[in-house]
Amino acid sequence: MSLNQGRSYLAIPGPSVMPDAVLQAMHRPSPNIYAGDLIDLTHSLIPDLLHVARSTQNVAIYIANGHGAWEAALANTVAPGERILLLATGNFGHGWADMAERLGAVVDRVEFGKRSPIEMQAVADALAKRKDYKAVMAVHVDTATSAKSDIAAVRKVMDDAGCDALLYADCIASLGCDDFRFDDWGVDVMVTACQKGLMTPPGMAFVYFGDRAAAARQALPQVSPYWDWAPRVDPDMYFQYFCGTAPTHHLYGLRVALDMIKAEGLDQVFARHETLARAIWAASDAWGQGGPLELNIADPAHRSHAVTGVRIGAPLGTQLRDWCEHQAGLTLGIGLGMAPPDDPAWHGFFRFGHMGHVNAQMIMGLVGTVDAGLKACGIPHGPGAAEAAAGIIANATAPQTTGAGTQITG
Numbered sequence: 001m002s003l004n005q006g007r008s009y010l011a012i013p014g015p016s017v018m019p020d021a022v023l024q025a026m027h028r029p030s031p032n033i034y035a036g037d038l039i040d041l042t043h044s045l046i047p048d049l050l051h052v053a054r055s056t057q058n059v060a061i062y063i064a065n066g067h068g069a070w071e072a073a074l075a076n077t078v079a080p081g082e083r084i085l086l087l088a089t090g091n092f093g094h095g096w097a098d099m100a101e102r103l104g105a106v107v108d109r110v111e112f113g114k115r116s117p118i119e120m121q122a123v124a125d126a127l128a129k130r131k132d133y134k135a136v137m138a139v140h141v142d143t144a145t146s147a148k149s150d151i152a153a154v155r156k157v158m159d160d161a162g163c164d165a166l167l168y169a170d171c172i173a174s175l176g177c178d179d180f181r182f183d184d185w186g187v188d189v190m191v192t193a194c195q196k197g198l199m200t201p202p203g204m205a206f207v208y209f210g211d212r213a214a215a216a217r218q219a220l221p222q223v224s225p226y227w228d229w230a231p232r233v234d235p236d237m238y239f240q241y242f243c244g245t246a247p248t249h250h251l252y253g254l255r256v257a258l259d260m261i262k263a264e265g266l267d268q269v270f271a272r273h274e275t276l277a278r279a280i281w282a283a284s285d286a287w288g289q290g291g292p293l294e295l296n297i298a299d300p301a302h303r304s305h306a307v308t309g310v311r312i313g314a315p316l317g318t319q320l321r322d323w324c325e326h327q328a329g330l331t332l333g334i335g336l337g338m339a340p341p342d343d344p345a346w347h348g349f350f351r352f353g354h355m356g357h358v359n360a361q362m363i364m365g366l367v368g369t370v371d372a373g374l375k376a377c378g379i380p381h382g383p384g385a386a387e388a389a390a391g392i393i394a395n396a397t398a399p400q401t402t403g404a405g406t407q408i409t410g
């Protein structure tokens with residue numbers, strides 16, 4: 001028997017759950033792309049996109065996924081033969097650095113392994129050896145490991161070392177989920193995409209850049225015309241925003257998604273993600289008391305609030321994911337880059353995606369379903385996971401005046 005009929009829940013770290021309001025805004029006839037509402041709507045996105053990243057500078061929109069934003073960032077700032085320092089905290093940093101190499105850059109890599117964030121002493125040591133980098137490349141949240149790194153601290157180490165490289169941040173998994181401050185943290189180039197914290201179907205990507213990055217673009221002998229960000233942020237004609245036809249329906253969807261973020265308030269969006277993440281971690285800690293389940297990142301301060309990587313041992317990760325998908329309508333994320341795909345150990349990992357349009361009942365459903373899956377699959381685990389998650393959610397939401405929050409136990 002299977003119990004998976006009903007609304008399914010894709011709890012992978014992107015694409016994320018799409019709000020019905022976003023989908024409904026996209027369900028319309030094709031708009032005029034030469035005049036009318038679409039033009040005004042597009043202009044209106046720019047300040048709100050900047051706000052989500054706490055930036056007052058520039059953002060270019062691309063019809064692309066995150067990989068497109070990676071290439072756009074490189075195409076505008078790095079010439080063949082120039083040197084980049086990658087601070088690698090998982091799969092995604094290496095993917096971006098591989099792309100830089102294919103575009104002719106020379107990449108030095110500092111490896112932090114699969115279970116830790118960027119450690120500043122190692123960055124300082126690397127910059128003590130040489131500092132003639134064009135860019136230092138960091139991933140705010142590496143979606144494979146779920147490690148979150150301190151981007152402001154990277155800038156400080158660069159400043160202290162006298163390194164004037166551009167600082168790149170990949171916020172594809174973190175924007176709209178974890179607090180990120182483009183201006184305050186001294187970031188020069190930030191890449192993101194619409195299908196994770198921004199709750200819109202895959203297809204749009206964004207490159208944020210500041211004055212130093214704009215100057216680097218001006219100094220390049222040539223920039224690939226499609227990826228060139230200059231006309232996109234200062235278009236004489238509407239089509240230059242996108243170097244061609246606008247992503248019409250995505251723009252309507254994104255407008256609604258950004259309205260939802262604005263209406264909730266950015267600080268509240270981050271607080272919601274943090275509380276729901278903590279509920280998943282509390283449940284995981286309870287499971288881990290009596291079995292092999294363990295969070296990939298030990299220190300909560302270094303964990304993403306949008307994705308949580310889990311180790312459970314092969315083949316239990318795949319068994320549990322299969323059970324959740326086929327018996328309960330819940331799709332969990334695969335373990336990415338933790339072991340080679342042809343290695344049996346690959347089956348020992350999974351990830352919870354909890355980014356964007358998620359609320360308390362969805363996370364309680366997620367926790368309860370995984371608990372049932374552990375039981376159904378005969379995987380040893382400690383008791384009390386749902387109670388632990390409920391306690392986190394109750395404590396964060398209990399009316400202050402009654403003191404009910406302090407009475408909750410378990």
Ligand SMILES: *Cc1c(COP(=O)(O)O)cnc(C)c1O
Binds near residue numbers: 067068141143172173
């Ligand atoms: C999802 C993701 C990417 C890749 O984005 P695509 O849209 O799949 O190209 C890159 N970096 C991070 C951190 C991501 O989470």
